[in-house]
Amino acid sequence: xxxxxxxxxxxxxxxxxxxxxxxxxxxxxxxxxxxxxxxxxxxxxxxxxxxxxxxxxxxxxxxxxxxxxxxxxxxxxxxxxxxxxxxxxxxxxxxxxxxxxxxxxxxxxxxxxxxxxxxxxxxxxxxxxxxxxxxxxxxxxxxxxxxxxxxxxxxxxxxxxxxxxxxxxxxxxxxxxxxxxxxxxxxxxxxxxxxxxxxxxxxxxxxxxxxxxxxxxxxxxxxxxxxxxxxxxxxxxxxxxxxxxxxxxxxxxxxxxxxxxxxxxxxxxxxxxxxxxxxxxxxxxxxxxxxxxxxxxxxxxxxxxxxxx
Amino acid sequence: xxxxxxxxxxxxxxxxxxxxxxxxxxxxxxxxxxxxxxxxxxxxxxxxxxxxxxxxxxxxxxxxxxxxxxxxxxxxxxxxxxxxxxxxxxxxxxxxxxxxxxxxxxxxxxxxxxxxxxxxxxxxxxxxxxxxxxxxxxxxxxxxxxxxxxxxxxxxxxxxxxxxxxxxxxxxxxxxxxxxxxxxxxxxxxxxxxxxxxxxxxxxxxxxxxxxxxxxxxxxxxxxxxxxxxxxxxxxxxxxxxxxxxxxxxxxxxxxxxxxxxxxxxxxxxxxxxxxxxxxxxxxxxxxxxxxxxxxxxxxxxxxxxxxx
Numbered sequence: 326x327x328x329x330x331x332x333x334x335x336x337x338x339x340x341x342x343x344x345x346x347x348x349x350x351x352x353x354x355x356x357x358x359x360x361x362x363x364x365x366x367x368x369x370x371x372x373x374x375x376x377x378x379x380x381x382x383x384x385x386x387x388x389x390x391x392x393x394x395x396x397x398x399x400x401x402x403x404x405x406x407x408x409x410x411x412x413x414x415x416x417x418x419x420x421x422x423x424x425x426x427x428x429x430x431x432x433x434x435x436x437x438x439x440x441x442x443x444x445x446x447x448x449x450x451x452x453x454x455x456x457x458x459x460x461x462x463x464x465x466x467x468x469x470x471x472x473x474x475x476x477x478x479x480x481x482x483x484x485x486x487x488x489x490x491x492x493x494x495x496x497x498x499x500x501x502x503x504x505x506x507x508x509x510x511x512x513x514x515x516x517x518x519x520x521x522x523x524x525x526x527x528x529x530x531x532x533x534x535x536x537x538x539x540x541x542x543x544x545x546x547x548x549x550x551x552x553x554x555x556x557x558x559x560x561x562x563x564x565x566x567x568x569x570x571x572x573x574x575x576x577x578x579x580x581x582x583x584x585x586x587x588x589x590x591x592x593x594x595x596x597x598x599x600x601x602x603x604x605x606x607x608x609x610x611x612x613x614x615x616x617x618x619x620x621x622x623x624x625x626x627x628x629x630x631x632x633x634x
Numbered sequence: 635x636x637x638x639x640x641x642x643x644x645x646x647x648x649x650x651x652x653x654x655x656x657x658x659x660x661x662x663x664x665x666x667x668x669x670x671x672x673x674x675x676x677x678x679x680x681x682x683x684x685x686x687x688x689x690x691x692x693x694x695x696x697x698x699x700x701x702x703x704x705x706x707x708x709x710x711x712x713x714x715x716x717x718x719x720x721x722x723x724x725x726x727x728x729x730x731x732x733x734x735x736x737x738x739x740x741x742x743x744x745x746x747x748x749x750x751x752x753x754x755x756x757x758x759x760x761x762x763x764x765x766x767x768x769x770x771x772x773x774x775x776x777x778x779x780x781x782x783x784x785x786x787x788x789x790x791x792x793x794x795x796x797x798x799x800x801x802x803x804x805x806x807x808x809x810x811x812x813x814x815x816x817x818x819x820x821x822x823x824x825x826x827x828x829x830x831x832x833x834x835x836x837x838x839x840x841x842x843x844x845x846x847x848x849x850x851x852x853x854x855x856x857x858x859x860x861x862x863x864x865x866x867x868x869x870x871x872x873x874x875x876x877x878x879x880x881x882x883x884x885x886x887x888x889x890x891x892x893x894x895x896x897x898x899x900x901x902x903x904x905x906x907x908x909x910x911x912x913x914x915x916x917x918x919x920x921x922x923x924x925x926x927x928x929x930x931x932x933x934x935x936x937x938x939x940x941x942x943x
Contacts, residue, residue, distance in 0.1 A: 418855065419851060508918050521855075523930065523933050524930070524933075531921065542728060546855035547856050611840050617781065617836050619780035624833075624835070
């Protein structure tokens with residue numbers, strides 16, 4: 326009763342239809358042709374954050390053009406080994422994995438802010454959106470969005486843009502890397518979160534997003550969860566909070582130990598072809614006429630690959 | 635350097651902003667008022683599938699109005715204990731967890747279909763969409779969608795509808811429960827998949843969806859993953875495929891052993907209030923004017939609760 330053969334067939338054919346994971350999926354295999362640098366760019370070690378969990382290492386690329394103050398803070402926190410040994414203490418399935426600090430379970434929302442922390446890491450000015458440098462190339466997705474006036478890609482990041490004020494921001498897609506904050510805008514200090522579920526677009530331009538996961542989402546998905554109905558999803562038993570074993574900036578590692586990532590250029594012909602293929606996927610499998618003119622900006626991510634040292 | 639107090643504050647306040655997990659989140663606490671049955675409906679044990687994994691049990695509600703043939707097949711498969719001891723053999727992060735059958739890793743797409751399987755479980759006629767019974771209440775989401783002409787909810791399921799032909803279908807949101815198929819439409823037999831990432835809307839009306847996860851998405855997220863670039867995400871090492879320990883229909887259990895689930899009625903005032911709150915979330919936290927008039931149909935799911943035996 327084990328459908329071995331049929332299964333192989335079904336798998337192979339559904340695979341042709343697969344909307345693959347945005348991280349590491351859909352990427353052509355590494356090659357070293359002359360055209361390579363037109364299609365791929367190297368991720369700078371100054372922008373590459375490595376979060377080591379017991380399930381595996383999560384790689385995040387920082388986006389300084391979108392939030393220079395937050396990126397500078399993150400680099401300083403990493404230089405200081407701030408996160409090492411802290412935990413993912415608030416993890417809500419389908420929403421976010423939030424990490425950084427041990428959580429006093431007896432603390433309540435009206436507890437006073439730790440003055441020692443604020444002395445070392447004072448609240449940051451919010452960077453919900455940015456005026457991008459002229460050199461930044463915005464590649465439109467090519468269809469409307471339900472939330473933002475315009476959506477597209479800049480340097481591999483999914484971006485919203487408002488032509489009225491010229492501002493741009495990272496969209497809160499799965500894998501976005503951002504800082505939590507208090508009710509007031511300018512209150513983020515050290516707490517980060519990563520979106521692990523259907524894009525919570527209400528967070529767009531309401532929190533400062535300044536990076537995205539390049540690989541390792543599957544490790545974040547394994548993190549122990551809190552109960553969203555109890556204490557906002559904070560995991561009450563500290564022993565059940567998965568630790569951040571190490572969280573480091575690649576440029577703080579000896580050069581020989583740094584992993585190397587490349588992201589497909591979103592202003593390349595290869596990426597344009599990828600978008601086109603998502604609009605007209607395998608016709609032998611998809612039988613709805615007309616294809617899919619309107620894509621979800623969070624459904625197509627710039628492919629990522631690791632290159633050798 | 636541990637921001638205990640600040641963390642508590644940040645957590646509590648970001649919580650006010652939380653787009654909570656669609657399953658089990660946002661649900662008012664159980665109560666037994668007279669109005670209760672206007673707000674909640676019981677899930678029939680004939681529609682409740684329990685998938686036991688080593689991480690926990692996943693509960694799925696079947697939707698016979700949308701695909702009666704597939705629901706009948708699933709009930710027969712469950713009566714026969716078809717899935718017990720098989721595995722989640724193809725799991726792609728951000729896309730689907732596919733399960734049911736051991737996979738011969740040497741099999742290729744052109745391998746012949748197992749004739750024994752087809753004898754017992756012949757291919758099903760596709761049920762990509764349905765003419766719903768007159769009694770089915772469609773509650774519109776209340777804003778446009780990027781893919782479907784109309785979107786809304788029927789009995790707690792996220793639904794697309796085409797006014798031109800009157801057909802309706804379950805949308806491929808995270809948690810949707812569906813059958814895989816071969817290239818031809820009428821080829822599904824036993825293989826199921828559950829969406830575990832950003833809604834792959836290209837699968838809408840292209841595969842037969844006939845249920846949704848009510849609870850336990852976090853257990854599916856822990857499943858071992860395949861590599862989408864290798865053999866379509868099939869996990870090559872059979873020992874690394876997480877087993878389906880048991881997969882049963884609740885009505886096949888003794889009454890005393892059945893879990894009881896309730897789903898918020900999507901034609902209730904409570905659900906209308908939930909949609910309204912998503913459009914105008916906590917103003918003390920969200921500072922973008924105008925709220926969020928356009929919601930993602932996969933971003934708001936009907937709340938679920940478990941009730942006592």
